[in-house]
Amino acid sequence: MMQCLNNKFYEKTNIHYVIIAFTHYSIHSLYHSQIMNHQKPPFFKNWRGFYIFVLGFLAFLVVLFYLLTNIYNQ
Amino acid sequence: MSIVDWIIMLGTLGFIVAYGTWKTRKNANLQDYLRGGNEMKWTTIGLSVMATQASAITFISTPGQAYESGMGFVQNYFGLPIALIIVSAVFIPIYYRLKVYTAYEYLETRFGVASRMLAAFLFLVQRGLAAGITIYAPAIILSTALGWNLSLTILLIGVLVIIYTVSGGTKAVSLTQKWQMGVIMSGMFIAFFIIIYKLPHFVSFGDAISVAGIMGKLDIVDFSLDIDKRYTFWTGITGGTFLALSYFGTDQSQVQRYLSGSSVYESRMGLMFNAILKIPMQFFILLVGVMVFVFFQYQEHAVLFNQNSIDKVYETEYADEMKSIEADYSKTYQEKKVALTTIVQHYETNEKATEEAIKAAQEKETEALKIRDKAKELVNKAVPDNKSKDSDYVFLSFIMNYLPMGLIGLLLAVIFSAAMSSTSGELNALATTTTIDFYKRLNKKEHSEQHYVNTSKIFTAGWGVVAIAFALFAHLVENLIEAVNILGSIFYGVILGIFLIAFFLKNVKGKATFSAAIIGQSVVIILFFFGQQIGSYLLGREIQEIAYLWYNVIGCSLVVLIALLISPFENKA
Structure with a gap:
């Protein structure tokens, strides 16, 4: 009788464990994949690359504006 | 203004308001109402962030600023991409992790409730006043230039914004801003091409750029360390970074825009969209102003663009003085036009004639500026309650007098759209901060989601009324x-x-x-x-x-x- 109850208990806890673990994993993965995702930016391996590109573009604009200033300054 | 212009202007504005109200009429909970259900994609976030920052003054005053001072103002935005990278890399992940509605909630987790309340209070004071100005500033210019009633203009902008912002909350703000940015940018591009088209047949776009350069309007970057200069590379890259970091990272009117994203990725992309496009956009608006300047080098115009202020002077004892100033300006203008025409026609053939003409044109421009300053001083003396800046009327004067029928309505819709987009973002943020940081935080009773949604709607309408009231009495x-x-x-x-x-x-x-x-x-x-x-x-x-x-x-x-x-x-x- 006790063995039977114990087995049921373990079965139940195992199922609970699985459910909890699954839920935890789902929430965790959902959290990390959708909300706190590490989704890469387009055309770059990581966000750092994208940020460097944006800074490069800023530098390009400054140089372009500087050249325009010098070319048309009379 | 023709009936066609009225139909285009009111039709455009009416469509955007009706669309925003209808599309977002159902808000089940606070998350839907204040964070747009976290459904926004990066394109919507990007345009929404851009529209919140760009007020009507951006599209009225910036071309006027370029007309008077050239394109150096663009340096003010050099720090913006740097600030947006910091917000994207550091601020956004933390805001998402804590699932905050407002930036100030985060301060409580770090420092306690006092710091949160202090920052939220400072935001409410500052943004509450700014919302009134966002409505008042374009209303005063439009009413003066077009002869409209100031109070009615303020009410038109204010009431339209309140309707859809109260009804749909953050989602309505973001969706309407997307359409408003579409109207704004289309209108500005059309205006730009019309200006080029309206230049004299012997002045090409390249010639127009050269003329702008000769007249000192293309001094875009200034590396000097002169502390007296308002816009240099250094003020832009340092002060501009701090200003943009503060605005995009801690001002709820912006934080709320990117927190409506469905993920960190969408929010980051929305900000990077701005980091890349904001400077070119500002450059383009300034270029429109410079092209208007070139246009007016070949098109005779009054000494001041605010015709209303000139008319008022003529009603006073200073009428003769104004008449003499106008005659001087007209003479200087004609001489400058001759010099500029010589430059364009002999640019590649006669170097000596060109050099002499450049010198003459620059001298005449300095002279013209002095005469304009004299006219402004006279207006201030004759009409002491006149507080308007003449450069604010340059672009509007061009729109009203030189654009074809239909486009006038579209360009006025641009100005109204810009006023409405920034005001709606502000009202939405003010209501969110009042609800979350004060009402919900200090109210110990538990309430239903619907209660908080209704409360937010009341606060949105309340802040709208405050902004309209402030705009109505701003002239005092x-x-x-x-x-x-x-x-x-x-x-x-x-x-x-x-x-x-x-x-x-x-x-x-x-x-x-x-x-x-x-x-x-x-x-x-x-x-x-x-x-x-x-x-x-x-x-x-x-x-x-x-x-x-x-x-x-x-x-x-x-x-x-x-x-x-x-x-x-x-x-x-």
Whole structure:
């Protein structure tokens, strides 16, 4: 009788464990994949690359504006 | 204004308001109402962030500024991409992790409720005033230029914004802003091509650029370290970074825009969209102003663009003086036009004639500027209650007098759309902060989601009424716009300092930060009143003023440094 109850208990806890673990994993993965995702930016391996590109573009604009200033300054 | 223009203007505005209200009429809970259900894609976020920042004044005043001072103003935005990268890399992940509705909620988790309330309160004061100005500033210009009733213009903008912002909350704000940006950019592109088209047949686009350069309008970048200059590369890259960091990282009207994203990715992409496009967009608006300048080099115009102010002078004893100024301006204009025509026609054939013509054109331009200044002084003397800036009327004057029927309505829709998009973002943020940081935080009773949604709607409408009331009575306060701008600059740096400590200096606690904020704020206020004297004493020469962008740097640096100095004592205690 006790063995039977114990087995049921373990079965139940195992199922609970699985459910909890699954839920935890789902929430965790959902959290990390959708909300706190590490989704890469387009055309770059990581966000750092994208940020460097944006800074490069800023530098390009400054140089372009500087050249325009010098070319048309009379 | 023709009936076609009225139909186009009211039809465009009516469609956007009806679309925003209908599409977002169902809001089940607070998350839907204040964070747009976290469904926004990066394109919507990007356009929404851009539309919130770009007010009607951006599209009325910026071309006028380029007309008068050239394109140097674009340097003000050099710090913006740097700030957006910091917000994207540091601020956004933390806001998402804590699932906050407002930026100020985060401060409570770090420093306690006092810091949260202080920052939220400063935001409400500053943004509440700014919302009134966002409506008032374009309304006063439109009513003066078009002869509309000022109060009705204010009510038209205010009531339309309240309808869809109350109804649909954040989602309505973001969706309408997307359409409004579409109208704004289409209108500006069409205006640009019309200006080019309307230049004399012998002036190509290349010639127009050369003429602008000769007249000193293409001095875009200035690397000088002159503290008296308001816009240089250095003020833009330092002060501009601090200002943009404070605005995009801690001002709820912007934070709310990117927190409506469905993920960190969408929010980051929305900000990077702005980091890449904001400077080219601002450059383009300034270029429109420069092209209007070139257009008016070949098109005779009045000495001042605000015809209303000239008419008022003619009703006073100064009428003869104004007549003489107008005659002088007309003569100078004709001489300048001859010189500029010579330049364009002999640019590649006769070097000597070109050089002489350039010299003559530049001299005549200096002369014309002096005459315009004289006319402005006369207006101030004859009509003392006239507080308008003539450069604000340059672009509007071009729209009303030289655009074909139909396009006038579209361009006026551009100005109204810009006023509405920034006001809706502000009202939405003000209501969110009032609901989340004050009402919900201080109310100990548990309420249903619907209760909080309804409360937010009441606060949105309430702030809308406050903004309209402030706009209606704004003309009673002298130099009001300047006062609001200064107020913003004085507080932004200190608020940013508090946030930077919260994000980066984990060992610094609440009391040290709070004390540093109070000391830093006091020093900034002292500098505001006595900065000129202190600066002149320290540099050993007379300086004109401390450019307002520097207050952001000073306030922020002071808060961080003082907090670091006080912190060890607090930790010991």
